[in-house]
Amino acid sequence: MKRGFLNSAKSKAIRLGSDAGYGSSSTIGAPSMPTPDLSSSGTETVILPANAAPDEPVTVCFFWPGSKEVLMKMPGYPKPLRKVSEPTFRVGEAGSKGLGLFATRALSQGELIIDEQPLLISVRGVPVAVPAMLNQEQTTKYQLREFEKYLEVVLKKMRPADREAFMSLANSHLTDGSGPIAGRIRTNSLGLDGLCPAMTGPMAQYSSVPHYISRMNNSCSPNTTSNFHDASISYTVYAARDIAEGEELTLSYSDVWDTAANRQQTFKPYGFVCACDACRDPISSDRRRAKIRAFVPSVRMWAVNRSLPDDWLINKCLEQIALLEQEKLEGEVALPCRD
Ligand SMILES: C[S@@+](CC[C@H](N)C(=O)[O-])C[C@H]1O[C@@H](n2cnc3c(N)ncnc32)[C@H](O)[C@@H]1O
Numbered sequence: 001m002k003r004g005f006l007n008s009a010k011s012k013a014i015r016l017g018s019d020a021g022y023g024s025s026s027t028i029g030a031p032s033m034p035t036p037d038l039s040s041s042g043t044e045t046v047i048l049p050a051n052a053a054p055d056e057p058v059t060v061c062f063f064w065p066g067s068k069e070v071l072m073k074m075p076g077y078p079k080p081l082r083k084v085s086e087p088t089f090r091v092g093e094a095g096s097k098g099l100g101l102f103a104t105r106a107l108s109q110g111e112l113i114i115d116e117q118p119l120l121i122s123v124r125g126v127p128v129a130v131p132a133m134l135n136q137e138q139t140t141k142y143q144l145r146e147f148e149k150y151l152e153v154v155l156k157k158m159r160p161a162d163r164e165a166f167m168s169l170a171n172s173h174l175t176d177g178s179g180p181i182a183g184r185i186r187t188n189s190l191g192l193d194g195l196c197p198a199m200t201g202p203m204a205q206y207s208s209v210p211h212y213i214s215r216m217n218n219s220c221s222p223n224t225t226s227n228f229h230d231a232s233i234s235y236t237v238y239a240a241r242d243i244a245e246g247e248e249l250t251l252s253y254s255d256v257w258d259t260a261a262n263r264q265q266t267f268k269p270y271g272f273v274c275a276c277d278a279c280r281d282p283i284s285s286d287r288r289r290a291k292i293r294a295f296v297p298s299v300r301m302w303a304v305n306r307s308l309p310d311d312w313l314i315n316k317c318l319e320q321i322a323l324l325e326q327e328k329l330e331g332e333v334a335l336p337c338r339d
Contacts, residue, residue: 041126044068045154048233049078057081059208059233060162062122062154067195067206076231082115088211089113089249097217097272098170100248107243109330113224114237118160118208119166121192121233122185125203126150141177148179155181165211172271177266187270188214190235192228210235218270219250220263220278220285221328226251240331256332257293259286278327292334295320 033303045060046068054056061068071077088111092102107113128146130139155163159211166184173183189207196204213226228236243249260282267274278285295316302313324330 008024032274034202039175041150043123043126043150047157048072057117058159058162059117060120060154060158060338062120062150062209063206064123064196064199064203067200070197071230071233074230078233079229079231081117081232081234082112082236084112084115091212091215092248098121099215100217101212101215103243103245103249107239109239109241111239112236113239113249114212115232116212117192117209117232117234118210119162120185121206122151122154122189123203123210124207142180144177144179148182151179151185152179162211166209169209169211169214171295172269185209190226190228195230208235212250213237216249216251217268218253218272218274219248219276220252220254220256220260220274221276222250222252222256222331223247223328224249224251225331236333241328244274256329257289257334285327288327289329292320292323292327292329295334 043062043064047058047060048068048071049056049058054267061071087104088107089101091102092100103113125143125147128143130142134142155166158166167180169184169188171180171183172187178186185207188209190210190213192206192208193204195206208228216224216237223240223243224237225240226235237249237251243334253270254263256263258266260279264279266274273279278289298316299313302308302316320334324332324334
């Protein structure tokens, strides 16, 4: 997931990128103040769905104006969460990757594992008037400090159990000036866009933080795929291939089509070096992934070149399936290279 963003219902859920956009918000706008007034930043906090019963999940939304209306007008809103037949996962004991999610039973390819509403959907920054004498690093820290004050107000709107769940999440941003709330958002959030038609650029994208999906560790050959659904304001996680009982459930924090070296750069702000099979054998894996991405152009070539027999295409398809299985990328869409 270099974290492509979500454009519509059923858009792919990808982690936001731990460094994406934070501390880069505009320096114009409302002056900072000790207890921020959310409306002065142009934002609002809403709890959705509005009429949820106390035992039904809700999402605290720290939104730019207009997003609430976009969500509420989605066809089918508010759609109930999809039912998962029997328990599918548990949060495992802390290991070398911290906590993680594990399958409690064998799961079949395509099976629904989780459907959950995020605890929080948040803007990625607020306009802050920064004192002129600050250098770049001081400016970023100042903006993060101001943002944290807004987030404190927002978090007070969470139900106590949800707030506790949020504050128990991992935080890999302990030394860069992020406060405890922004740090957890940066460590765990999935990107969300398409909810803010009046804005463009990084600030039009939201960070959303689910509870259980936040516990999923990275693999560059993830065994799940995830999507956001506007009408239920929820993320689904499906098995990308058959998963054995006890196996760790993983998702990808980076673009799996990126080279192993570039993916490791993406993981730096999360504070880990990925040691999945693909990252342990980067030369062979990069080569196979590049071949997988060359598949669509080769189909196009077959379509326009009448001298290529059908067998040529069938062999390409068989080779593609074998490569996808070798790289364990059954759930990923192989986008052709743009370069
Ligand atoms: C979104 S959280 C994932 C859940 C986390 N392990 C926990 O204890 O809640 C991201 C953090 O998990 C850890 N992590 C995720 N994937 C990892 C991996 N493949 N190897 C090592 N650590 C990983 C890193 O500490 C990262 O900052």
